[in-house]
Amino acid sequence: MSVINLEYLLKPRSVAVIGATNDPRNAGNIVMRNIMAGGFMGPVMPVSDEAEAIAGVLTHPSVKHLPKTPDLAVVCSPLDQVPEIIHSLKERGTKGAVLMGSGFASMTPEERLDVKSTILGIAKSPEIRIIGPKSLGFMVPSLNLNASLAHGAVGPGKVAFISQSDSLFATVLDWAIDKGVGFSHMIALGSRIDVTFADILDYLGSDPLTRSIMLYVESIKDAREFMSAARAASRNKPVLVIRPGQALDTVLGDVKLRETGDHWLMDEVYDVAFRRAGMLRVEDIDGLFDAAQTLSTPRQVYGKKLAILTNGTSAGILAADRLLNGGGELAPLSDETIKAIDGVLGAENWSRANPVDIPFNADGNAYSAVLKLLIKDKTANGILVMHVPWTAQPDREVAEALRDSLKRVRRMVLTAWLGSGAAEEAREVFRKADIPTYETPTQAVQAFLYMAEYLRNQEMLIETPDSLPTDFFPDTTGARAIVQKALDDERDSLTEPEAKDLLAAYGIPVVETRIAVSAKEAVIAADALGYPVALKLRSPQIPQPFDVGGVMLDLETPERVWEGAASILARCTRERPDAYIEGFTVQKMGRRLGAHELSVSATVDSVFGPVLHFGHGGMAREMIQDQALTLPPLSMSLAKELVCRTRIATLLRGTPSQLPVDIDDICLTLIQISQLIVDVPQIMSIDINPLYADSEGVLALGGKVEIAPFEGEGEARLAIRPYPRELEECVVLKAGRHVTLRPIRPEDEKTHRTFLSSLTDEDLRLRFFGVVQRDFDHKDIARFTQIDYDREMAFIATALDEKGEPETLGVMRTNTRPDNSEAEFAIVVRSDQKGEGLGSMLFYKGIQYTKERGTLVLEGQTMRENKAMQGLSKKFGFVVTPDQHDEDLVNMTLDMETVEI
Incomplete structure (x- = not known):
């Protein structure tokens, strides 16, 4: 798992198309036309020995004849030519390649494995990062780059889409073009011999142009890498996933699962994994985009209670029905809210309950007034505003009034303007104002339910156990x-x-249980256990003895046990003469x-x-x-x-x-x-x-x-x-106090909060490079205590205080890049513990851990005035240099290959 060189692959400054051609049905021609039509600003260099020019661009006979080393190579040649092409690209210094050529799908599993090992052996990933084979390519609209075989293009947006399926890539593209939805990235991963979901999640998780990430997943190859990347990405931005589920597992699942009918378990495990990673699973493409639209807004919901405001009774009932069937709740209106709406509309002119059914001819002022009152009512976690068309009341006018009333509102408000034509104009008003809007009540309610579920998953991700x-x-x-x-x-x-x-x-x-091979031994076992007992048949051919009358309960005497054994043997011989009888299980009745x-x-x-x-x-x-x-x-x-x-x-x-x-x-x-x-x-x-x-x-x-x-x-x-329990150790401070150095646990939230509050202002300033607010909330502390031990590590020094309660004295943190090339450290010790050697012990613990996991470089930053930290780092062999971008900071770097532990 690595993000090394992914910027060359997904953010190239120059592109070469290998296997370009003038055949309009060939991938090499389609890609060239798409790149040129997209308006990519960098050099585009087709490689072909078939024509002098392709799509209006002069060709080059081979990779070595290219006038410039391309950052990205789009390889459209047949797969049997790819190893030689990758070798040429590596010699030129190209860092990224997309393999689109044919041949991979028709190979046997053994042939695919051989091709994979050959290509990766030459590429020596991450020296060259590879998407594919059998990839449809990718788009980066912000770069005007359409390096794909797609039949259309989309504009820039804040949503990224990564697909394992070429057909779904094309389907989503059609959907997005029709709806006018933009993307930050659209990527078809193909067969994933190198770049995987985990790699892309790591890259997009810190991409400033991507606000939310959508995945189409059929299968995962490395669960640990995927879960680690998904958990990290979903802490930063919404990650949504769609997976076909049981139908896919029935078709693609192994023979044993299909024969036993347990294929449903495969999808159930994926569902659990998505939930544990803090992601949101949706059911279809519409749900994918509806949820992405809702989750990308700065407003959030903190429950499943919804208030519905509508000028159509039936529409309100449909929305309420969908809400209740989906596990949501209708928010009860407070008495104050009911009285206030009575004052605006009159008690006889509305439903006086949720759904809030107002007159069908309500204008923008009436809508806005009622909406403001619902926003003040804290019983609702979100509000859905619906509008049914009425000739005398322009849709756009009502929409603009609501937009203006929501400018400074932080509550989650969704809208559903029913109909087309004028309703579409109203929906455009909401889109431009970043207010979630939908065409039907069902879509709007489902989006709310998705958001409630997503936030539950996020809470579980940061919940203190x-x-x-x-x-x-x-x-x-x-x-x-x-x-x-x-x-x-x-x-x-x-x-x-x-x-x-x-x-x-x-x-x-x-x-208590005993094994007996005969009726006599069963009686002896029952005497030893004490009566009453249960007697069960033992046979490898009969996994469930009850099915053949092979279980007898509440046997209270030796005679009953003897008779029971004979009776079981007789029934078994009659029902299953083919079964081999091993004996009996004798069990004390529970x-x-x-x-x-x-x-x-x-x-x-x-x-x-x-x-x-x-x-x-x-x-x-x-x-x-x-x-x-x-x-x-x-x-x-x-x-x-x-x-x-x-x-x-x-x-x-x-x-x-x-x-x-x-x-x-x-x-x-x-x-x-x-x-x-x-x-x-x-x-x-x-x-x-x-x-x-x-x-x-x-x-x-x-x-x-x-x-x-x-x-x-x-x-x-x-x-x-x-939790890596093997990393725990006990040390003794200079004053003789016994302290445990161990990885931090989620259960440490309370003591860690106390630790942070006990740090002096100067400690916090030096640790966080400036003035820091002391009121850390649960989410902040959860980020400190609930870590991914694969990527992050936090060693705390903990001991018992005078009352016998645990307290935290210091912490050493490391944050490692996904490819394990380097790690960043930070350390802080309570002021009243300084001079006890605790800082050195924690520092050594972190260095030892980093060395043992094979990280190449350990580095950190501190303020220029923090001479103590600089001195401590030099003691352990760090090189201290001024930071080139900030004169108030210095960098501390340790080459781990020089460290001996």
């Missing part, structure tokens, strides 16, 4: 030993007793009258790694299909969010006849399973069904675990890097 229980100390060594023993026996699953021992090692309450039957499981997705499942359990699990998914690592907050996405969550909160379930215990179980599958990567799947849950906690009755050999660290499988 509840602290984990301090007494959670899993027996990781014991768990690994259980799995390793089974692998040594060349087994791909654990026995039920082994599975329960594994769960118990991670603190999950389980029912009596939890009134408990809910839940299920908790974990699987490993081929793209996103471990996935947690939670929902309704028991025998009816597959029929009820009440399951929600999430990605580890989990906090208590994320676990609660997972539980709340299931239908059974409503029952878990309690009923008139049942006490509320201990939700925290369920969430802890989810976290324990999440941690188990990370710590023991040989686990391929876990299934606890049923998991009893009531007011007293949880109890696992059944557990199945599948295993396979695995080399490496378990966290490498995760799409989101977990």
Whole structure:
């Protein structure tokens, strides 16, 4: 993942078209015509041995004959010629290429892999960045650059669109041309042998011309890179995504998924990943642009309550119906608002409820007056103003009145002017004023719902998690030993007793279980466990014993166990004579009258790694299909969010006849399973069904675990890097105080806020290069404490104060470029802790971490007057030089190759 040389690719000063031709059906001709028609201001150099001139531009016989080294090469030659062309471009010093030539789609997977390795071996990315093969190209309207095979062009705008599909690229282009929508970038990624979604997200995430980013995604290749880039980009600007979903997965999913019917899980995992990254998923192209329009405005909504103002009763009802069906709410009007509108319109002339239905002939003044009153009413999170055409009341006049009344309003106000002709003129009034406007009530309401959902995702991205229980100390060594023993026996699953021992090692309450190979051993096991017991058939051909009468419950005597075993064997022999009988599982009855039957499981997705499942359990699990998914690592907050996405969550909160379930215990179980599958990567799947849950906690009755050999660290499988506990260490200050140096955690928000407030004005001025307001809000602190451990690192020094409460004494931060070429550092220590050696310890910790992750350069800036910081950096080998752009600053640079740790 890298943004190196992407500026040459996406912001070129000169372009060469390789394989240009005068054949109007050939890609080399279409691209040349598009570039010339677009008005690109830099040199355009066609390379061809077929003609002297193409699209009015003189050609050159080869790359080496070009008069100037192009920043970008658009390669339209067949794919078998590409390696030689890339070699020539590399020798000339070209930094970017788009591969449009034919041939890639018809290759076998093995041939594609061979072509990819050959091309990348020559290009040595990121020396040359490559879009494609099989790419339709891209547009950068602000540069008048249309380096694509598209049949049209769009104007400049603030929205970027990145597509994995050429056909959708063309479809969106048609839509945008028809609607007059502009773009900052339109990019068709093609087969992504080099430049990926992650690369483009990193580039556009800091692009000042891009206000929001839209993606069409079918598949992701590297989940960790994608999630890291998406989370970073969505913190800066809205990122919206459209994915076909179940239909795509049914067609493209692997054979096993299609045969089992689990292809829906693929889309569910993508949906969870998009949500965890803070992005917004939409359903169609209209929704994509409607949401982009709404989210790009400076106004925001903070809930799902909408007030609707309309001059048409039916239109208002349609809007309200769409709102309620989409999970939104009609904002209740306060008594003050109702009385105030009565004073404007008269109590008999409006609905006196939401939707606010005013007279059909209401003019601009009436609309504006009522709208101002709704804006003052804080019960609504947003307001939708609708207008149904009426001959005697010009649409544009009403629109202009509303525009003028909204000039200084910060509340979210959306408009829907129904009809065409004059209504389109009114909508243009709103567009020019940056007021979201739509053609139908459905579009407007859906845009509001999208915005509410987006902000929920953003809140989840920066939400401060509840602290984990301090007494959670899993027996990781014991768990690994259980799995390793089974692998040594060349087994791909654990026995039920082994599975329960594994769960118990991670603190999950389980029912005692024994294995018996005969009726006699079943009786002995039951005597040891104590009565009553449950008896279950064990057969590899019968995964669900209940289906053949292979389960007997509440056996209270040895005689009942003996008879039960005989009865089970007889039924099984009759129903499944082909099945091999391994014996019986004997289990102590777990009596939890009134408990809910839940299920908790974990699987490993081929793209996103471990996935947690939670929902309704028991025998009816597959029929009820009440399951929600999430990605580890989990906090208590994320676990609660997972539980709340299931239908059974409503029952878990309690009923008139049942006490509320201990939700925290369920969430802890989810976290324990999440941690188990990370710590023991040989686990391929876990299934606890049923998991009893009531007011007293949880109890696992059944557990199945599948295993396979695995080399490496378990966290490498995760799409989101977990908290790096291995980086924790204890140090002792000069005065003898014991301090822990560790990565910052989201749970540190409270102590970090206290730390920032305890810094002196001088500390803050030197750290932030100027006067800083002390009232950091939740979003500010969340940015400090909720970091992406792949790209950012913040080591805090923490210790217990006189009251035994944790406090933060200092922090060392590094922010690493996506390509790991360089990292920027910053460090600050509380004034009352200076002179204890803490600054040096934190600095060394940051340097050590940067060195171990292979970063090439560590650099930072400080004020020229901050001699202490400069002295500390020189102590560790930094080169200190004046900043060329600001005489008040100095740069500190360390070549990490010279560092010995």
